[in-house]
Amino acid sequence: MITYNSLFYGNLMKNKHNIGDNVLLSGNEAIARGAFEAGVKVASAYPGTPSTEILENLCTYEGVYAEWAPNEKVALEVALGASFAGARALATMKHVGLNVAADPLFTAAYTGVKGGLVIVTADDPEMHSSQNEQDNRNYAYAAKVPVLEPSDASEAKEFLKIAFRISEEFDTPVLVRTTTRVAHVKGMVRIGITENSSATLGIEKMPEKFVMLPAHARKRRVELEKRMVRLREFAETFPENRVEWRDKQKGFVTSGVSYLYVKEAFPEASVLKLGMAYPFPDRMIKDFASKVNDLFIVEELDPFIEAHVRALGIACHGKDLIPAMGELNTHIVRRSITGEAAADLFAPVLIPPRPPNLCAGCPHRGIFHAIAKLKVFVAGDIGCYTLAALKPLSSMDSCVCMGASIGTAFGMEKALGRDALGKIVAVIGDSTFMHSGITGLINVVYNRGFSTVIILDNRTTGMTGHQPNPSTGVTLCGEEGAAVDIEALCRAIGVQHVITIDPHQHESAEKILRQEIERPEPSVIITKAPCALLPEIRKKKDKNLYTVQEKTCTGCRSCLKIGCPAIEWVPLTPEEAEQMGYKKTQKGHSSINPVMCIGCGQCVPLCKFKAIVIAGEENG
């Protein structure tokens, strides 16, 4: 079995900090430290960039229970339950994860908390690793909960502690919103002392607070409005909403990482920094605005603060100058406001792009090569395998959100009727299937579909950096236990045809796929082979690596069709071709990079000329 503990050993060592030490931590590591210092007892999350490292770090602190939940909704419900029991509890997720957890969030705002409840949402402006760039401050407004926005690692740690205090004092869940440039930026953090919750642990029945029947909810609805009034008042004196007076020609209202760009772009200007981006300190904003000549609102993505400032009847600049799309930086902030031309920069040169690619030996490559040959519509999902949409595999035709593949494939099937048979497949990873694919499959069976669902079981959550999941049976902290049996689960749902195959054997996989897509009933094909980056594959001894027997290679390029990064094309001039004993017309030959090859063997059947052989077994 894989021992995930080994992955975290380094962190365990690292977390032995002394109080008062200055240490270099990423925003996510700082949030974990902040949660620990806040005395968090229970933390739950589903991995998602840029939030993943929070729980990976938190699980190395003593006295904290931390877990990977199957999805963000469950994670938030677990944290809410811990709060009901009087413990300080944390749920963390990437921005789109909060869409999944929005259901408990909106009503948790009604129930309020017992132990402090904090939800970290890590937004991804610029979409470095995401399918959209939604601005989750809007959730604070919509769900009527406060949101804190740290601008660097040091603040991230402190804001976690503050968030828990606010949560308990105001009986509300608190959102902490980071962005990629907070979550994944390392900076200096001072290690602090731990504190305790003001709540007491134990079971306490409070149906009017915890049972959201309409009659109770209506009462809590009134409480919620009273709470918002108190929070607005609190915002006026909250020390992290602060004015830095400098020259009053220009005044900036800003929050989060944008504050850092403003400080560097306009060091001489006055700044109102909102540590809490919702609810707003109206008097503070009005006072600040009245004392500066020109007011600018600098924020990434939506005009969240700006809309409020304008609603207060204050004239300001914001998205009329500063982009509402993508990340900001010092350069963009300065130029948008001063209108100065870009400095004399070197123009980019045209060079080959380097898109991310499936790794050498990735089991997904084999199965997607087989799928590509079927010429079907491939309803895709979120994971490393989304990269199969890129050339040369080009075998994914849709990708929307976690778990969407099965539902969208089924919807297409219902729209097209019998014509869809044999023309559509859904693909979904093991972790994604656990997250939100299961209900989609239940729908297929329940509503008499004939969808073909391919579950790409690589025994891990790959893209986010190899987190275990319910189907691997290993927990976040490395405990081994019961694993969800995907095959048995599909059968229990009512799928009659479930088959497990080896994706590296893509020729036989293709035959099975052809047979299954024609079946007028639901069928599930589980392609089971561990991710090439898992220690069990990486550290495997006696691997047979492959090589191209040059004299046999005809330069037909068939092996390049799977896009393995270990297979390289060596172009030849006619003279070079002749020297190597090829026909003058041969344009080149293939070569396998021995450093990258891991010996999966997927390329072997692609060569009709049998030029790909086990290294060391070339025939002279």
Place this chain on the structure above:
Amino acid sequence: MAKTTNLFLCGVGGQGILLASEVISSVCMKVGLDIKQSEVHGMAQRGGSVVAHLRFGEKVYSPLIAPGGADIVVSFELLEALRYLPYMNRNTRVIVNTQKILPAPVATGVDKYPADVVDQLRQRGITVFPLDAFVAAKDVGETRAVNMVLVGALSALLSFDEKIFLEVISERIPEKVREKNIAAFLKGKEALQGILMSSEQARK
């Protein structure tokens, strides 16, 4: 050091850029400087082009280097140096690992690897220090220590004490491969000092 130093690292996912950044940041911290180190995880690491921004000085606000703002660039792969040209200016010093890692379009024969990366940089007046960090790492018997060779080379352009670098490397690198990584660091430093000396002599 009143001015913030902007150090831009680029290369290919899997080359150990994140560890290299951490070593440099830790050194800065030990000498009492403020530091911000920015990187991107997730999708970017699947063999794609990877960058890290490091900024250090008395007080650092922004985690990102502005276009044209890099003081030093360390490119872990040859053509990646050219990709991030817009971050450079005429005073930027660029350490380039001359190792080639073929991007997918080149590996599949669709595109060509540029032939004259170092010349293209020099033609723009940029100071370039080319060295083969892969061969250097191979020489010390640890091909995964390419990153430490480059950290060593970089250390020759910075004013920090070598002892602090060695201290940090010892803390960060597992014992099994520690000696080889230190050897890689020293080899990189020596290589860059060699280039500096020969260019000085050429000037004389």
